[in-house]
Amino acid sequence: MNEHQRIITNIKSDILNLCVNLEDSSSFNEYFNSFLHSLQQHFDITKSCFLVYELDILKPLMTDVAQRNFTGIPWSLVETYFAAEKVVDVPYFLNEKQEFKDMTHMMLVRVGKKSPAGILLFQQTNKWLDFSKSEYTEDLVDVFSKASTLMMENQEVRLNDSQYRKLYNMTELFHSTMDIDLILQNVLFTIRENFPDLDVELILSNDQDRQTTIDIKPFDYLSERPSTIEAFVSGDITTELAADLDRHLLNAPIKGRQAIYGILQVSAPKTFTFTSTQKEFIRMLAQASGNALENAKLYHQSHRLISDLQLINETSHRLNMKLNIDEMLLFLQKQLMKSFQPMEMCFVFKVEDYYKLTDSSTELFKTLDGRIYIDHVQKHFEHTQDSLFIADFSRLLAEDVKYKSMMAIPMIVEESINGFSIVLHRDPYFFSFDSFKLMQSLIQHSSLAISNSILRNRLQDMVDRDHLTKLFARSYLDSFVEKSLQNDDSGMFMLMDIDNFKRVNDTYGHQVGDEVLVQIGAQLQGSIGTRGICARWGGEELAVYIPNILDNEAYKIAGQIVSDIPKVTNPKVTISAGLITWHRAQRPEFQTVFLHADTALYNAKNNGKNQVCMFDESMQLQP
Secondary structure, eight states: OOHHHHHHHHHHHHHHHHHHHSOTTOOHHHHHHHHHHHHHHHHOOOOEEEEEEETTEEEEOTTOGGGGGOOOEETHHHHGGGSSOSEEEOOHHHHTSGGGTTOOEEEEEOOTTSOOOEEEEEOOOHHHHHHHTSTTHHHHHHHHHHHHHHHHHHHHHHHHHHHHHHHHHHHHHHHTOOOHHHHHHHHHHHHHHHOTTSEEEEEEOTTSOSOOOSOOEEOOTTTSOHHHHHHHHHOSOEEEEETTTTEEEEEEEEEOSSOEEEEEEEEEETTOOOOHHHHHHHHHHHHHHHHHHHHHHHHHHHHHHHHHHHHHHHHHHHHTSOOOHHHHHHHHHHHHHHHHOOSEEEEEEEETTEEEEOTTSOGGGGSHHHHHHHHHHHHHHTTOOOOEEESOGGGGSSSOOSOOEEEEEEEEETTEEEEEEEEEESSTTOSOHHHHHHHHHHHHHHHHHHHHHHHHHHHHHHHHBOTTTOOBOHHHHHHHHHHHHHHOSEEEEEEEEETTHHHHHHHHOHHHHHHHHHHHHHHHHHHHTTSSEEEEEETTEEEEEEESOOHHHHHHHHHHHHHHHHHHOSSOOOEEEEEEEEETTBOOOHHHHHHHHHHHHHHHHHTTSSSEEEOOGGGGGOO
């Protein structure tokens, strides 16, 4: 046996030992390092590297940190060099690379017509030069090619077996749970376990309920990369070499039977190439998670639907109990707060040609900052009756705003907008589309009840108030005084009559007389405010009642009213007034209050008019 034959026999023995002794868990890197040791032993080759063939790209096997900067070369650039031989000189463009400047030869590692396993680059030695002239060179290349190809195929089979076992186990878990957090956690864990050097991100569409504590990114058509949008719309995997990120992205749609729920985005270094096997594994993982997510979503939706129907039924029932408008809005506010957890909310009603903010609104909307949202919604409803669902309000304005998420629902009665409700949250994409639909249902079911309450209030107001002066009517005054006599500690009642009012009507006409009544009514309401009530007693007689007031203050207010009337009327008129006060120690009868006030008014008239008289018992003795 000559020396060259002995070397090839020993190398074959080394390779056989490698294949037999390497454990199932061993990687191709370990096999290749062992083979390099054999080359060094037999040929003194110390400088070498292996370029792996992946999807028509030759990329370095990561055995040397220095090779990590090399991004790979197309197979087509070197394929022609192996047209005649399997061991050739290294081409110039590889020698120009810092990583390969010392390499002199390259060996094609390929079995038959199969795709190449890769090429071996090495620095020639005297022993190799001598061996390469022998008849055993091609035999060495074939042995190394067959062993390397076998090792790579075995490793891929083991890797696929491991991955699909994990995928099977994860699928079993998915079918046994409705916990969305657990599903998403396992998706991330499986990807990171199989691709520890890659980054992964879950991008979920905004129609998902905010039931997860997992760190996810909301899907946003306005900001997502085109390849991500394409995967979401088409339902197919897309890849992208993102130069701005210096990364290679793979987008796998998370889809169930009914819809696509998001994107599983895997990010790798730009030198990384996703193999077809890796793509298929990620696709199957994304689809399994999509089916599980869909099942969990449908499960939660069914429970949510029952809860929503109960909420709508409860709301409709309560709102149809003939509550007043303030009670209705307070109840509805609690329901919206409980269901959607907004940070701010408001109710706005249309009064003639303008919108009026209600007291049930949070403090934000009573400021200039809150007016931004109301104005935007108001302008929207000037052109359409469609509800507003805004995931990030700051994108609609040139300026930044504090609250990003918004839902605005119109209150429609008889095909006209009667008002609207707004809920806000600071975080963008806070409200789900399910929440939006539920709020629409709640407001729609509430609109008619609220509108009926407003109409009842207006009708009652028409009954309770005088149509000319807008002061309360006599019937309302009677009821108010009767309740005050039962519940309050004191009170004053002032009955007034316009002096010589017939002369005003005869001189200027009844239209001017009506205007004088309106002027006096406005002055009384301005003077009394919310302390008491002002009423039209009948004809040119007016009345004021104030509960819980001291005698001296009552007389002072009455005197001020008599003094102010000539100043605010045109033509100028005066009034005469009778005043009575009472205390809880001696509560008068209901009819007695009016009788005594009328008696005091009679005295004011007889004593020269344009004055107020306080009732005294002696007035009853006068003829």
